[in-house]
Amino acid sequence: MDYILELRDISKYFGDFVASKDINMLVKEGEFISVLGPSGCGKTTLLRMIAGFMEESEGDILIKGKSMKGVSPEKRPVNIVFQSLALFPMMDVYENVVFGLKRKKTGKEEAKALALDMLHRVGLDGFEKKKISELSGGQKQRVAIARSLVMKPTILLLDEPLSALDRKLREHMKVELKELQKEIGTTFIYITHDQSEALVMSDRVAVMNKGLIEQLDTPHNLYNNPATGFVAGFVGDNNRFEVVSREGEQVVTKKGWHVTKPGLDFDPTVMYIRPEAFIVNPEGEVLDSEVFEAQINTILFDGANTKILVKPEGRDEILIALPQNARFQALEEGDMIKVAVAYDNIKCYKE
C-alpha cells in the first residue's frame, strides 16, 4: 500500500518544551484527515512541520514516499489554507488565485483557465475583479481555498480555516468543504479544535493532547470506543466519574456509587458514560445493564438536545439525554425515574 503522507516518529522540541512527541501517521490518497485537540496541543506545530515552515527535531516526513528533509516550503507539493486566510489585500480575487500559478510559470492562457475553473468550483463566478475587502467572510474563505487548490497540491493543509466565521456560516461551510473535497479528491489534513467539524467532515480523526496522538480512528470509533480517557472526555458530551477502587466486578466512584462493569482486567481511575447511553424508564426487562432509580433534579430544555440532571442520593450528578418523544413529554422536575445503562456503554480508563 502506498501512502501519500507518512509521518515517522516526528518529535519537535522548543528547548525543554515538547510540542510533538513520536507522531506516527499514514495517510492514503484522497483521505480527509482531521487533527483535533485543545489549543496548545501541538496540532499547529505538526501542520507547520508538514508545510515546511518548521523543521522537525526528530523523525521524518514523507510525501509520496519522498523524504521532505531540507525541502523548503515553496518546493513542497503541499499548500496551506491559513487560519487568518492570509489573502493578499493588494490584489483582486483573480490575482490572488493566479498568484501561485504565475510562480510556477504556468502559461497565461492556461493559468487563466485553471483559475476561472477553480473560482467556478467554489461558487465565485464573476468575482474575479472584486477586491478582497469587498468579500464576506464565507467568500474570503472560498478564495483562500481556491488559491491553494488551484496549485493542485498533493495534500491540502487547513489550519482552523472556519474558526473566524460565525456559527451559522461555519455549519454551512462544513458541509460545503466536505463536498468540495469529495468532488476534487485532494487529500485534506484539517486542523481544528472543534470536534463537530472534525467528526462531520473527516474520514479519520487524530486526537492530539500534549504533543501526543491519543487516537487516530474513524469518527464513529472515536465516539463509540474512545481509546483513552482524554478522548472520551474531549470528543462529545460525557459524564465523568472519578473511580477510587474496584471490588470484583464493581467499580466504586469517589462519591460511593457502585457500578457493575464486568470483564475489567485493570484498576480504573476514571469512568465515562455518555448522556445518551442512559435509557430512561426502560420497557420490559433489561439485560447486562446497570439499573438504578433517581429523582429528576433539573430539566435542561434545549429542543432536540434536551437533557435532564439527576442526582441519586449520595452519588454523583448524572447528565442524561432525553429522547424527544411523547413518552417523556410529561416528565417533570422531582419525578422519580428508572434508569438503565448497558455495561458495554460504561467506559473505564486508567489515567
Next chain:
Amino acid sequence: MDSNKKAFYFLFIPVALWLFLLIIFPHIDLFLSSFKPNSGEDTYTLENYAIFFSDSIYWKTFINTTVYAIGVTLLAFVVSFPIAFYLVKVVSPKVSGFLMLLLLIPLWIGELVTIYGWVVLLGEHGVINESLMFIGLIDHPLHLIYNNFSMTIGLLYMSMLFMIIPIMTTMESLDDAMIEAASDLGASKWTVFRRIVIPHAMPGIINGSIIVFMLVIGDYVAPNILGGKSSLWFTEQIYSQFLSTFNWNQGAAFGFLLLIISSVTIWMVLRLSGQKLDKVGD
C-alpha cells in the same frame, strides 16, 4: 452645547494663532517682498525672479539640488527598507526597541553636532583615515570629506530615521501569515518582497519619502559643512542672499522657488504613487 463651543474655541485659538502668525503671515510677507526691488522703492517687479532665470548659476544649482535630493531620498529608501524590515519582522520586540533607541540617539544630539561628528570621522586626519593608515592599507589620506560623497552621507544620516519609522509602522500591520502564504504558493524571497511586502508598506514608503525629500532639499547644515565647492546647495544661495549680500527680496524669491519645487515634487509623487497603489499586483 455652550461648553462644547467654549472647548472648541479654547482648542482652536492656539491653532489659529500659530497658523496665522507663524506660518501664513510670514509667508505672505515673504511672498510680497519677493516682488519688491532691493532698492527699497515701493513698487512691484519681477526682477528677482528674472535674475534666477538669467543667471545660470542659480537655476543650475536649483536643478542640481532637486535632482540630488530625489537621489538621496531613493538612497534613503534603499538603506532604510531592510532596516525597517529587520526591526519589525526579524528580531524580537525587545531587541527591536533597543535598536530603535540606538537609531534615535543622533536625533537627541542635534544635527549640527552629528554633522561635526562626521567631520571627525571622515576628515583628512579623521578616525577612518588614521585607522586605515595605521594598519597600512593606505599611504596617503583618502579624500573622504568636502565632496558629494560626504555630503550624501550627512544628508542620509540625518534623514534616514524619518524613512525608517513610517515604513516600520506600516510593516507592523503586515500579517506574517501573508509572507508564509506567498512562499507556500511558490514565491521566492525576492517575489515576496516585490509583490507582498513592498506593496503593503507603500503608504509608509510614500510618507517617508516626502518627509526625507523635504528635509534634504531644505537642509543647510550638511551641504555647508560636509559638501565641497562642487556640491552647492540651493539653501546656501538663499542664505547668502539674506546674510552675505543682504538682498532680502532676492532671498525671498529664492525661498519661494524652493517652496514651489518641493510642493510640485511632492504633488507629483502623490499622483504617481496614487496610480501605482491601484495598479500594484499587475
